[in-house]
Every structure is written in structure tokens, then in C-alpha cells.
Amino acid sequence: APATSAASAPAPGPAEAKKVTWDVEYIMWAPDCQQRAMIGINGTFPGPTITARAGDLVSVTVNNKLHTEGVVIHWHGMRQVGTPWADGTASISQCAINPGESFTYEFVADKPGTFFYHGHFGMQRAAGLYGSLIVEATAEQDEPYRKDYDGGELNMLLSDWYHENVYAQAAGLERKDKHFQWIGEPQTILINGRGQYECMLGKVTNYHRGIDRYAKTCVRGKEAKLCRDKDRCLMRSECGPYCPKSQCAPVVFDVEPGKTYRLRIASTTTLSALNLQVEGHSLTVVEADGNPVEPFTVKDIDIYSGESYSVLLTTSQMPTFYRPGAFWISVGVIGRRPKTLPATAVLRYTNSKLQWPSSVPPKTPTWDDIERSKRFTHSIKALKNNDAATPAPPAPKRATRTIVMLNRQILVGEHVKWAINNVSLTLPATPYLGAYFYGLQGSAFDATDEAPSGFPDDYNIRAPPAAKDNDYKARVSDRVYELPDGALVDVVLQNADMLTETVSETHPWHLHGHDFWVMGYGDGRYDAKKDFPKLNTDNPPLRNTVVVFPHGWTVLRFVADNPGAWAFHCHIEPHLHMGMGAVFIEGVDKMQDLNVPGEAMMCGVIRTAAAVHLTPARRQRSTALAPAQAPAPAPAP
């Protein structure tokens, strides 16, 4: 029978239809039981969940009610074929929407899957501007794993949360050299926008104290009293995590025993890579970034910022004394030494004898076990010959253009930056899409030269960038890559030492406007002669986000068949802010045929050019305003 019974878990935000109006504004909220200012939509955090069906036209009118800054919203994973102006990237696909102004995004929800949306201007994603975007399959294009779950769907939007506001974070990153202030580890991991700062819902162990010396088990007795005042609780941080109406109340997924559920998981973290597990249950991965994968079963999954998965979970546990039918879902930090306690949610069977699990939440795998993470990531393969009505096209066997991208943390001037080859990306005042649409690229950004497609053969990826004069020097630039229409593009992401010797970090790279095939991964320096023949042309998974592991390489392939200006960047918010990104321009000659809304491009040199046609119109104005401004007739004597 088709699974229509939705499990009674709170979706991240209230569900919305496909045509909506959003007020984006500052709100006071307590996502981890501590009240802070953040960016909300229609008064809530996270923003409303959009649920659409594949092929639907989604229309979102954004009213910018942030009185001190512009805003844009990016629809992460939507390819925006024919609508590059709706991609929601400030300086790339549009001008930021000014305070007091509105903009309507209209795009087709092009394929079924688990997605999300978020701010893409400054560091607004880190300020809480995000929400879920779920695209359901139509009857004709049924997802291949649809028949494999009968329990319904659960949705988990994962994020990390900082108590320091994003303006302070950005200012710290921009300080010079010795005064550079890194954002550090987040205070709290959030599940559907809810977490509990320094507080474990389950028992605190030495393991938890090792992560955060302030870790404490939340006191339930004291809070019970506060909980009774339900209305007051709604906005008060001290109401604590166990008050059901509290903004930081834990997420509880109520499920029936003996069923299989589809758990949708997406991560929009600012920084953290996460590992998720459900006590006593295995997870079968079936979808990655909206694409069917060859199913594989694991105890836990890794998820990097920008990625999404669907996993199938069967509620097969018989209630026992030790496992009375309530289980911890635990989400912990991997890849960087954690200082943040794992987030917890509850999977609760309808026959559970207990409200809360009595066990200790499962431990997160050792944070620096990169080999374990590689094994998980390498297990993801495309589902071949799947019975979906529209199976994904096979990867082309070759590329017509190869861009090798050296990922380096490097000093530029005296600032700590990230650079790709020798370009640390800075965004121009004029959106690239508008610049190409109006043919103003020469004055809108540095179009004298393309961004570099490679780096010197003798560059040592296992040594930090040297400050010597003859070093391969990076500079801040807004140069782009122009890709011929239809080009088959290979991008080799090459990781290297950071400014700290022997240290290299994991970076999740996200491409706008496309899915790409992940052709392969390797350690050390990519060697085209040796490594190219070993790339996976058989079942490379299609994705929109992929990681490059420390000191390793990743090759991805895509077809440049979507005219527009597309960002390609590290999805770690501060890294993008520090220049870790690139811009691909596709279909230069086809750009003029697009239906680009001119009013979305009126900034930078386009505004200057448009202003040329405006002349003072004092006479018309005085005529137009005359009636309203005329003095009121004198009262009759």
C-alpha cells in the first residue's frame, strides 16, 4: 500500500504550498534554549518547509524586512534550467534585495529529492536563514525506492549554531594576519532548528565531558514547573528543553513498530561535518542530493554541509527492559576536533513503555578517523538500470575541458584567505549574470583574463604556502571561468597543506545550476596519467556537493549546458567568505535569450548605465504631486 501516513514528527518549519510570500526579518529566538537575534522567515526559525511535486512551478515572494541589509535566497539543489536569475546568489545571479523591497523567485522543482534553501549573501546562512525544500515524485516518475517504505517520511534538517553573531564572525575573519579571528567550533548542533546548549538529554558520560567540560544532564524536575506556564514558555529560553512548547524542545519522531520509514536528512551547517546514528537501527542509504544510489546499509552516516540523503529505517526492535521502545538519534561532529556536544532527538515507537530513552546516546565515531569517513563516502554509487521512469543519463566518457583547482589557505596581503589556484574569490558589485546579459562584463569585473585552470607542476601540496617572493602568489580577484556551451568539464579538486604545516582539512564543494558525476577520489597529488584511467565511468554518483579529503583529490564531471552564472564553492560559510569559490559562466552567446528580470540587476555598473537614461523631471513631478500638496482650502467664514 502506498505510504501516506506521515509520521508525527515536527517538520522543521510549517508546511507551505508552492506559491508563498515570505517576510524575512530579525527575530529573537532560542534555538538551543539561549535567546539570540537571528534571521527568521514569517516569524519562525527554521523557515517554512516547502513541499512541491516534481515539475511544479515554485513561486516565492521575498519581502526584505531586514532594515539594515540586503538578502537573497538560494534553492540548494534546484538546477534552475532557464531561470539562472532565480538561483539566489548575491553578485552572481542577482543584486541583493534591498531592505524594504521585494523579489519573486520562480523556478521549476525539477526533480524529486531532499533539498533545502538558504541565504546566500554575506554569512546570512549562519544567521539562521534556511529551511527544508522537499520535492515529491509524480506518479509517472516514481522514485525507485518508493515501494520500499510503508511507514511514511521523517524529515531532519541539520545545522550548527553559534552564539556569536555573524557580523562579529565576519569582522573577525577579515582582520589582519595575527589578529585574524577564526569562528571556532559551534556552540550547539541543531536538529530541525532545535538543540540544547551544553546539555545532554541522555546521561552525561566521561565521553561527553571530553567534548565539553560543561556538559550536564538536563534537569527535568525543575523545568516541569516552568513548563506548566505554556504560553510564557513559548518565547522564554529558561523554560528548558523538556517543555513541549519550548523553542528548544527535542525533536521526537513518533513511529509505529514493524514499519519502514524514509528518513530525509540534509545538512546546512556553517562549519561542522556530522555523523548521524539511530540507536539500535541500521540505515539503508537510497538517495544522495536528489539522486538514487545503489542501496547500502550502515550503522551511521556521515553528512557534510550542503549534502542531503534519504535513508530507510525499519522499526524492528522488540521492546525489552533495556530498550523499552524509545531510542536516541545522535548527531555528532567529525572531521575537526569537536567542542560541541552531539545533538539528540528521539525515535519513539507507539508501543514504547517510556517517554525518553533510558540509555546513553550513541557515541560519535572518532573525529579524526578519516579512513572511516572515506569508506563511507566511497560507498556511494549511482543506482544503475533503475526502474524510475526518467533514469539519470550516464556520465560522458571523456571531458573536453579540465580545470585543476588547488585548494590553499594562504596569506593575501596580510589577510588569511582561501585561494583556488592563485585566486581568492571576491564578488563584484555587479551580478555576473546581469553583466553578461547586458554585455557589460568588461566594466563589471576583471575580464582581462580567465581564472587559472591549474597550478605549477612543482608545487608541493604537503608544505604550507611559503611567504617567499618567488612563491606562487595568490591575489583577491573576481575573475571567472567561461565554459563553451555544451563543454564536458572535469574539475579536479586538489587539497593541500594549510598555513599550518601538515594540516589539511575536509571541504565540501557545492556546484550551482547542476548535478555532477563524482568520478573518483584519491590521496596525494592527482596524476592525470595514472589516475585518469582509473576514474569510475561505470556508476559514478550524481550529486551537487562532494568532499575533498585532507591532502587528497576529487574529480567531478558535468556538462556545461545551462546558460547562466553559477557559483562553485566550499559550503563551509567562513571559507566561502574567505574566498574559497569560483564562478562558471555558461552559454555566453545564449545569455541574451534568457528572460532575465532587469529590475533584479540594477546595481553596480548596470545601475550606472541605466541611470544615464534618467533625466530630471521636475515639471512632471510638481504636476503629479500638485493635488496632494495643495494647501487645504480655507474654512468657510
Ligand SMILES: O=C1O[C@H]([C@@H](O)CO)C(O)=C1O
Ligand atoms: O580557515 C580556517 O582557519 C582556521 C585555522 O586555520 C586558523 O585559525 C581553520 O581551522 C580554518 O578552517
